[in-house]
Amino acid sequence: xxxxxxxxxxxxxxxxALAGVSPMTVSRTxxxxxxxxPEVQDRVRAAVEKLGYRPNQSxxxxxxxxxxxxxxxAVTNLANPYYGQFALxxxxxxxxxxxxxxxxxxxxxxxxxxxxxxxxxxxxxxGVILVPAGRDLAAQSVPGARALPGAGALPVVxxxxxxxxxxxxxxxxxxxxxxxxxxxxxxxxxxxxxxxIGDLAGxxxxxxxxxxxxxxxxxxxxxxxxxxxxAVRDTALAAAAVHRQLACRQPPTAFFxxxxxxxxxxxxxxxxxxxxxxxxxxxxxxxxxxxxxxxxLGIPLTVMSHDPRRLGAAAARMLFERLEGKAGPEPxxxxxxxxxxxx
Amino acid sequence: xxxxxxxxxxxxxxxxALAGVSPMTVSRTxxxxxxxxPEVQDRVRAAVEKLGYRPNQSxxxxxxxxxxxxxxxAVTNLANPYYGQFALxxxxxxxxxxxxxxxxxxxxxxxxxxxxxxxxxxxxxxGVILVPAGRDLAAQSVPGARALPGAGALPVVxxxxxxxxxxxxxxxxxxxxxxxxxxxxxxxxxxxxxxxIGDLAGxxxxxxxxxxxxxxxxxxxxxxxxxxxxAVRDTALAAAAVHRQLACRQPPTAFFxxxxxxxxxxxxxxxxxxxxxxxxxxxxxxxxxxxxxxxxLGIPLTVMSHDPRRLGAAAARMLFERLEGKAGPEPxxxxxxxxxxxx
DNA sequence: CTGTTAGCGCATTCAT
DNA sequence: ATGAATGCGCTAACAG
Numbered sequence: 001x002x003x004x005x006x007x008x009x010x011x012x013x014x015x016x017a018l019a020g021v022s023p024m025t026v027s028r029t030x031x032x033x034x035x036x037x038p039e040v041q042d043r044v045r046a047a048v049e050k051l052g053y054r055p056n057q058s059x060x061x062x063x064x065x066x067x068x069x070x071x072x073x074a075v076t077n078l079a080n081p082y083y084g085q086f087a088l089x090x091x092x093x094x095x096x097x098x099x100x101x102x103x104x105x106x107x108x109x110x111x112x113x114x115x116x117x118x119x120x121x122x123x124x125x126x127g128v129i130l131v132p133a134g135r136d137l138a139a140q141s142v143p144g145a146r147a148l149p150g151a152g153a154l155p156v157v158x159x160x161x162x163x164x165x166x167x168x169x170x171x172x173x174x175x176x177x178x179x180x181x182x183x184x185x186x187x188x189x190x191x192x193x194x195x196x197i198g199d200l201a202g203x204x205x206x207x208x209x210x211x212x213x214x215x216x217x218x219x220x221x222x223x224x225x226x227x228x229x230x231a232v233r234d235t236a237l238a239a240a241a242v243h244r245q246l247a248c249r250q251p252p253t254a255f256f257x258x259x260x261x262x263x264x265x266x267x268x269x270x271x272x273x274x275x276x277x278x279x280x281x282x283x284x285x286x287x288x289x290x291x292x293x294x295x296x297l298g299i300p301l302t303v304m305s306h307d308p309r310r311l312g313a314a315a316a317r318m319l320f321e322r323l324e325g326k327a328g329p330e331p332x333x334x335x336x337x338x339x340x341x342x343x
Numbered sequence: 344x345x346x347x348x349x350x351x352x353x354x355x356x357x358x359x360a361l362a363g364v365s366p367m368t369v370s371r372t373x374x375x376x377x378x379x380x381p382e383v384q385d386r387v388r389a390a391v392e393k394l395g396y397r398p399n400q401s402x403x404x405x406x407x408x409x410x411x412x413x414x415x416x417a418v419t420n421l422a423n424p425y426y427g428q429f430a431l432x433x434x435x436x437x438x439x440x441x442x443x444x445x446x447x448x449x450x451x452x453x454x455x456x457x458x459x460x461x462x463x464x465x466x467x468x469x470g471v472i473l474v475p476a477g478r479d480l481a482a483q484s485v486p487g488a489r490a491l492p493g494a495g496a497l498p499v500v501x502x503x504x505x506x507x508x509x510x511x512x513x514x515x516x517x518x519x520x521x522x523x524x525x526x527x528x529x530x531x532x533x534x535x536x537x538x539x540i541g542d543l544a545g546x547x548x549x550x551x552x553x554x555x556x557x558x559x560x561x562x563x564x565x566x567x568x569x570x571x572x573x574a575v576r577d578t579a580l581a582a583a584a585v586h587r588q589l590a591c592r593q594p595p596t597a598f599f600x601x602x603x604x605x606x607x608x609x610x611x612x613x614x615x616x617x618x619x620x621x622x623x624x625x626x627x628x629x630x631x632x633x634x635x636x637x638x639x640l641g642i643p644l645t646v647m648s649h650d651p652r653r654l655g656a657a658a659a660r661m662l663f664e665r666l667e668g669k670a671g672p673e674p675x676x677x678x679x680x681x682x683x684x685x686x
Numbered sequence: 687c688t689g690t691t692a693g694c695g696c697a698t699t700c701a702t
Numbered sequence: 703a704t705g706a707a708t709g710c711g712c713t714a715a716c717a718g
Contacts, residue, residue: 008408009467011710011711011712012711012712012713013711021688021689022688022689022690023689023711023712023713024688024689024690024713025687025688025689027712027713028687028688028713031713035687035688036687036688037687037688040687040688054464054465055465055711055712056405056467056710056711056712057465057466057467058401058404058405058411058466058467058711058712059405059694059710059711059712059713060711060712060713061401061694061712062399062401062402062405062694062695062696062710062711062712063693063694063711063712063713063714064694064712064713064714065351065694068401069466070445070466073446077431078427078428078430078431078434079424079427079428079431079652080427081422081424081427081635083427084421084422084423084424084426084427084430085421085422087421087427087446088420088421088422088448091421091446091447091448100445100446100447100462100466101445101446102413102443102444102445102446103416103430103434103443103444103445103446104434104443104444105431105434119443121397122397122398122400123400123401123412123413123443124352124399124400124401264635264636267636267639268636268639271639291635291636292424292607292634292635292636293607293610293634293635293636293637293640294636296610296611296614296640297636297639297640309422354694354695354696355695355696355697356695364704364705365704365705365706366695366696366697366705367697367704367705367706368703368704368705370696370697371697371703371704374697378703378704379703379704380703380704383703383704398695398696399694399695399696401695401696402694402695402696402697402710403695403696403697404696404710405694405695405696405710405711405712406695406696406697406698406709406710407696407697407698407710408710
């Protein structure tokens with residue numbers, strides 16, 4: 001009746017029955033064996049081995065009123081190599097804190113993001129690292145998607161991008177200064193007409209990078225032709241935009257690309273342009289974010305880079321500090337420095 | 344005493360107390376409201392809203408003896424863009440099955456892989472998709488890391504690579520035929536001395552690709568100089584190996600690179616070589632796996648590609664079919680086709 | 687040293 | 703239509 005071989009996972013009781021002891025003795029043995037005779041421990045361990053018993057962690061956590069040991073990571077697109085590295089950074093820190101990560105992708109869709117956060121909350125994840133899809137978080141659709149006290153709260157740390165309502169911890173990049181520094185390099189190289197390629201409407205990062213870009217132009221007393229602003233977000237559209245700008249009457253001599261996706265598109269367009277053999281020199285490119293192999297293309301390239309892995313690690317550390325109560329009630333923001341390098 | 348505002352998550356009982364009903368009525372209301380007066384439902388819902396109550400999924404699953412709704416994904420290195428896309432494929436299918444994924448990276452370390460699988464099993468994950476680090480799985484160190492019946496079993500589907508003991512389901516790539524087809528292109532282009540860059544000692548993929556490579560040479564009646572075999576696995580070593588081969592007395596006129604990491608290294612070395620202005624033409628490269636921007640380098644390139652996202656999706660489907668008992672007891676292996684394209 | 691009791695948060699079963 | 707008892711797998715607290 002009890003010792004029957006079912007094909008569901010064995011429990012403490014199955015082990016206890018087989019070893020001829022009480023469930024508690026099994027529990028104690030699994031916990032290290034304090035106050036259990038070695039001889040009995042051996043019997044228990046034999047039974048454990050035989051049945052392939054592994055304690056049910058969820059039940060364990062429930063009883064001990066302990067959290068799940070899981071944190072959520074929600075990014076917009078895992079296919080973007082940037083977020084793979086980012087997730088790795090989160091994972092490494094999480095592992096150091098004895099946690100594992102649940103990954104979800106929003107695909108940039110705020111609705112999907114909301115559902116993802118809701119699932120995370122329902123699964124009792126301890127917190128979430130979120131690369132927000134849009135500009136605002138529908139806090140009300142996820143009761144508790146806030147780091148602040150209150151029951152059922154799901155601590156959130158934003159990463160890479162921020163959102164309108166600024167009540168969250170955030171691990172960002174020094175977008176403004178980084179972009180300004182990269183733009184300064186283009187200016188020092190003599191470029192005066194510079195096209196800006198980036199999703200101004202969509203993300204806070206593009207806006208901040210645009211801000212740094214404009215600031216650098218202003219500091220240099222250079223005017224910006226708004227016609228050189230291309231609000232695009234994906235690779236194909238970026239390529240088209242660059243191509244269009246190069247083909248116009250007064251083409252830019254350089255471009256500023258606001259992220260790695262637009263950079264790939266810009267590089268494609270510039271390479272094509274070069275192959276078509278136009279007389280003016282090859283346009284230069286300043287890219288926010290690094291792209292593998294970009295330095296080999298023979299295009300004058302300036303990269304404003306940071307390590308996405310570090311960013312993920314920083315975000316994770318912020319989350320754990322908050323979970324451990326080592327952070328004050330007010331939201332904290334850190335900004336990773338950006339380094340500029342030219343090829 | 345009971346209704347006090349604690350800062351831990353509210354439970355059914357807190358809601359029940361606030362609404363002046365029994366926990367069961369709350370439970371029923373949350374479950375859809377069958378057999379609960381609408382008026383009472385409203386009271387309950389108000390209390391739920393006020394407290395920010397969300398049912399504890401773990402407790403729910405425990406009571407209903409339902410699985411966790413989580414599957415594990417263990418890859419060797421999330422920083423490799425290949426695995427980001429792969430994970431995305433898994434995630435999409437998992438979402439369609441109402442599951443979420445727990446991500447872990449082994450870093451290619453079998454010990455870490457074992458610990459990862461053990462943690463997955465302890466967390467009661469329903470199954471695992473594993474890109475194995477080494478050649479064999481220490482099945483005994485993870486009692487139940489097998490798809491076969493028996494208590495505590497953790498169903499495993501291997502992906503990309505397989506291991507020595509072949510008792511697992513696996514979603515692989517048609518490495519042998521793909522590699523042969525790519526090699527055939529090099530041969531058709533007139534290349535006879537071809538260097539092979541790939542981690543023969545480490546992964547089954549490199550071995551299978553080497554097998555296809557050799558097969559194509561043999562079919563063409565071309566001998567292979569074992570001196571052109573470079574057993575390297577990372578980007579830097581691949582670059583060094585290519586450079587070394589190019590500098591030797593009888594340099595190869597083309598290279599076969601067994602994965603995207605070695606391809607990046609090979610491309611770097613070839614570009615450098617070209618810049619150094621050697622008289623012989625630019626060496627050609629056949630790359631297993633696609634690499635972004637590689638086609639723009641002006642290097643004769645042949646790519647043997649497949650979609651890692653599809654591979655992840657295929658692996659996930661295999662896992663769910665097994666979980667649902669829709670697969671026979673014997674392990675199944677699928678191989679994704681490889682398409683060959685030249686630039 | 688070991689077993690019994692009780693309860694984590696939830697929902698099924700059986701009362702009423 | 704509602705509540706009480708019971709148990710999922712596990713372990714603290716208290717027996718003995």
